[in-house]
Amino acid sequence: MQAKEIREVSCVGAGVIGYSWALYFAMKDLSVTVYDINEESLQLAKKRIHESLETLIKNNVLTKEKSEELEKSIIYTLSMEEAVRNAQLIVESGPENYDIKRQMVEEMEKYTSIETIIVSSTSGLLITEICKNAKHPERFIGAHPYNPPHLIPLVEITKGDKTSEVVVEVAKEFYTLIGKEPIVLKKEALGFICNRIQMALYREVCDLVTRGVCTIEDADKAVTYGPGLRWGIMGPSLVFQLGGGQYGIAGALKHMGPSANMWLADMADFKKIPDEFAMIAQEGVNEELKNRSAEIGNDNASLAEYRDKMLIELLKLHHKL
Ligand SMILES: NC(=O)c1ccc[n+]([C@@H]2O[C@H](COP(=O)([O-])OP(=O)(O)OC[C@H]3O[C@@H](n4cnc5c(N)ncnc54)[C@H](O)[C@@H]3O)[C@@H](O)[C@H]2O)c1
Structure with a gap:
């Protein structure tokens, strides 16, 4: 067929x-x-x-x-x-x-x-x-x-x-x-591709919040108004390709390498989200919602409506709707 x-x-x-x-x-x-x-x-x-x-x-x-x-x-x-x-x-x-x-x-x-x-x-x-x-x-x-x-x-x-x-x-x-x-997928992998990428990012959110580096709200802001905007347009490797200027991603990785290796050595590598983090995350989200207007979503219903509205606009830009 x-x-x-x-x-x-x-x-x-x-x-x-x-x-x-x-x-x-x-x-x-x-x-x-x-x-x-x-x-x-x-x-x-x-x-x-x-x-x-x-x-x-x-x-x-x-x-x-x-x-x-x-x-x-x-x-x-x-x-x-x-x-x-x-x-x-x-x-x-x-x-x-x-x-x-x-x-x-x-x-x-x-x-x-x-x-x-x-x-x-x-x-x-x-x-x-x-x-x-x-x-x-x-x-x-x-x-x-x-x-x-x-x-x-x-x-x-x-x-x-x-x-x-x-x-x-x-x-x-x-x-x-x-x-x-x-x-x-060329071979089987638990969680496939995207959930693994999402979870790698979220492990770091969990660690930054638990260490007291930032709040849940600031981690959300960092992604939404920083790399998240670019990721809505192109993937992380293409973003690095541009970051490397005329040297491309190879140049970017080489340039970032010594610093990035120090960050990596200091970053979370745990194999289980700590049980107590579920409540910490929920409390953080509850606080974050208090600081948002209904227009951009401050409860589950308005948040979902805002997400769908923005998603539709983005999909139109990608010629996917
Ligand atoms: N929810 C998500 O975000 C999500 C995302 C991607 C993939 N999935 C996967 O999609 C699948 C469905 O998830 P969901 O979230 O829609 O679950 P769901 O519980 O909302 O829906 C499951 C449906 O299957 C029906 N069902 C139960 N036994 C059945 C049977 N014997 N024959 C036919 N239907 C039967 C139920 O009545 C129910 O309507 C799962 O394998 C899930 O892992 C879920």
Whole structure:
């Protein structure tokens, strides 16, 4: 099967991630069927799709007419057979648990053609393990999205030890065709690429705050109004490329080397976030929120609204919306 032949997509598991994938696929004019195990979950997915569409309308991404058309086009079902029988691609977004995912694999395989590609949204489980009892493990891959997948372009593609390279290529092309930015992991790595990078940064936030160098608020400001602005445009290596002037990143690293090696020697290298840091971080965030206006978010709801509004503007600049 070729990537452009993927026209019907089934979203199996319609929670936080599943609903958002369903919405994105519908926005890309694919036929979408949403499956979950009970009516409440399907109703919640419908409500979340509606609310996300309202945000997209408010930010001039979609017209009201287009949004109504999309909403009507999505099919919801409690029947796995109906959900997957005609799909060329199935996106599994069930709970992050091997037993449940394996049970889902068994169910999905019962009703689907062997041509169908089955993708897991898993944040860190191994594809090899998820499909260890599968009849056709070669058509299973991981496609890890970032929340919310209907906005964030990154998809980390992971393989199991029996995944076919053809399936990886077709999936990569499919995500590219629908406007995503897929990257394929060359080998399995816990936490994939992006969560590891995020956690390396957060370990340092944790250490700086615990040592009393800065507050949570100042660490947030440092990232938001400093390197975060550049990272929203290009990756850290390209930033260093410019930092090195005519000598590029090689020159920048050479130049920073002696100092950077001293910082590195002094930086956190712990292997576990200290348990007590959860409360320290929460108290720091509570203080930070008191110093913000509602316009830029000072509680969870206004913060999420501000994040989505700014994200949409940034995505427009990247020609991703
Ligand atoms: N939440 C995130 O930020 C995030 C980001 C990237 C990837 N993920 C991954 O996406 C997957 C889903 O996470 P989520 O946050 O959407 O979880 P969630 O709890 O919001 O949703 C899971 C959904 O699966 C349904 N479900 C349970 N058993 C099922 C079954 N047997 N068949 C079909 N559906 C079933 C539940 O009813 C629920 O609607 C997980 O693997 C998670 O690791 C989550």
